[in-house]
Amino acid sequence: MKKILLTTVLVLASIGGAYAQEFSENTDKYKVETNRFWNNWFISAGGGVQMYFGDADSKASFGDRIAPAVDISLGKWFTPGLGLRLSYNGLQAKGASVTDVNYSTGDSFNKDGATYYETKWNMMNLHSDVLFDLTNMLGGYNPNRVYSFIPYVGFGWAHSYDRPRTDEFTFNAGLINKFRLSPALDLNVEFRGFLVKDGFDGEKGGKSYEGLGGVTLGLTYKFKQRDFQRGTVITTGISEDEMRRIQNQLRESQAYNDQLKAELEEARKNKQVVVEKEIVDAAPRVIFFQIGSSKVSKQDRVHLQYMADAIKAGDSNKVYTIRGYADKQTGSSSWNEKLSRLRAEAVRDVLVDEFGVNSSQLQIEGKGGVDTMYYDTPYLSRVVIME
Numbered sequence: 001m002k003k004i005l006l007t008t009v010l011v012l013a014s015i016g017g018a019y020a021q022e023f024s025e026n027t028d029k030y031k032v033e034t035n036r037f038w039n040n041w042f043i044s045a046g047g048g049v050q051m052y053f054g055d056a057d058s059k060a061s062f063g064d065r066i067a068p069a070v071d072i073s074l075g076k077w078f079t080p081g082l083g084l085r086l087s088y089n090g091l092q093a094k095g096a097s098v099t100d101v102n103y104s105t106g107d108s109f110n111k112d113g114a115t116y117y118e119t120k121w122n123m124m125n126l127h128s129d130v131l132f133d134l135t136n137m138l139g140g141y142n143p144n145r146v147y148s149f150i151p152y153v154g155f156g157w158a159h160s161y162d163r164p165r166t167d168e169f170t171f172n173a174g175l176i177n178k179f180r181l182s183p184a185l186d187l188n189v190e191f192r193g194f195l196v197k198d199g200f201d202g203e204k205g206g207k208s209y210e211g212l213g214g215v216t217l218g219l220t221y222k223f224k225q226r227d228f229q230r231g232t233v234i235t236t237g238i239s240e241d242e243m244r245r246i247q248n249q250l251r252e253s254q255a256y257n258d259q260l261k262a263e264l265e266e267a268r269k270n271k272q273v274v275v276e277k278e279i280v281d282a283a284p285r286v287i288f289f290q291i292g293s294s295k296v297s298k299q300d301r302v303h304l305q306y307m308a309d310a311i312k313a314g315d316s317n318k319v320y321t322i323r324g325y326a327d328k329q330t331g332s333s334s335w336n337e338k339l340s341r342l343r344a345e346a347v348r349d350v351l352v353d354e355f356g357v358n359s360s361q362l363q364i365e366g367k368g369g370v371d372t373m374y375y376d377t378p379y380l381s382r383v384v385i386m387e
Contacts, residue, residue: 152175291379
């Protein structure tokens with residue numbers, strides 16, 4: 001029993017050293033913290049021109065085919081390089097037709113010995129896109145970067161407001177050239193387009209697909225929280241070899257605990273009271289804590305479960321004293337007095353609430369802050385001793 005307690009003390013002392021952590025800001029430009037759902041949202045609006053590419057549209061003059069365009073988008077960046085948005089594109093489309101029926105304005109022109117009719121209709125395209133900020137992906141995250149190159153792809157639904165009203169599934173792609181104006185505002189020059197099945201312009205011909213292309217100029221407003229956090233790097237200050245040594249000691253300690261629990265169970269079956277009393281009356285139990293904390297770790301709960309079994313198997317009239325201590329070199333005198341008692345209460349609560357020890361067999365004392373108790377090492381004073 002003394003051997004297992006000594007091993008446990010040494011292992012926990014090693015772990016205490018490992019928790020002497022250092023905190024520093026992450027300097028890796030490719031690593032940021034995952035944002036929350038309501039972080040990094042944005043809204044965009046812009047205007048420009050667009051042109052439809054149908055069966056007979058090439059017969060019309062370039063200027064007659066240019067139509068006004070409006071873009072409105074709402075989206076979110078999940079990482080500096082990956083985002084999603086929902087976009088509305090409108091406003092009109094213009095072209096040419098071989099018949100004076102669908103979307104015809106009534107005006108006609110002759111080209112290559114044939115008569116064509118000018119067309120114009122009101123339409124919109126509602127689509128969802130996946131955004132790829134290649135500048136951040138390839139160059140690392142930089143919230144102050146002036147220019148960003150952002151291609152995207154997506155799918156949507158195109159609708160014609162004029163008769164005959166048509167609805168078609170669309171494949172969308174484009175490129176956003178983003179220029180940073182301020183932390184909250186960007187200027188965008190966007191080149192966009194979609195593919196749609198033949199017939200969206202009211203006329204079916206020899207092509208399987210038609211399309212629309214456009215260019216717009218707009219602004220993007222970024223809601224708070226608008227930047228990604230770099231995150232914090234925690235350094236334990238110990239080498240990998242030292243960590244492996246600690247892990248091996250923990251495994252050995254657990255093996256000893258398992259062996260002693262098996263012996264205790266065997267003793268109960270054989271009603272060997274002497275063995276039980278030997279366990280109960282063994283050396284004081286030691287539980288260590290992290291700096292400023294009164295939380296009992298899962299590993300120490302294993303030891304406390306063994307202690308609880310031993311107490312319940314022993315003399316029911318015996319009272320055990322749980323004394324809490326704090327490290328005098330950290331914290332004020334009043335805080336250490338409170339912390340030492342909180343640690344003692346935490347150990348008592350685990351024994352009573354989790355493992356069924358009779359509370360009348362336990363009394364607690366808070367000893368406040370003390371000088372180094374073991375090996376002139378301050379963190380070994382952050383302890384509870386039970387005897």
